[in-house]
Amino acid sequence: MAVILLLILVSVLVAGGFLLAFLWSVKTGQMDDDYTPSVRILFEDSIKVDQKEELEILPLSKIKSR
Numbered sequence: 001m002a003v004i005l006l007l008i009l010v011s012v013l014v015a016g017g018f019l020l021a022f023l024w025s026v027k028t029g030q031m032d033d034d035y036t037p038s039v040r041i042l043f044e045d046s047i048k049v050d051q052k053e054e055l056e057i058l059p060l061s062k063i064k065s066r
Contacts, residue, residue, distance in 0.1 A: 025031060
């Protein structure tokens with residue numbers, strides 16, 4: 001029983017350490033993304049499959065008539 005309590009205590013301490021490290025990194029600006037917004041305009045909005053392949057999106061009524 002003592003071993004289980006020791007393991008629970010150690011795991012809570014480790015989880016608390018990770019929480020403190022995460023909060024510190026957010027506070028010091030480690031999670032800020034300054035690069036992506038400036039280059040977002042350079043990328044396409046949609047994903048191109050291939051030059052040879054085209055995906056055709058049909059309404060449900062045209063699919064039933066085929």
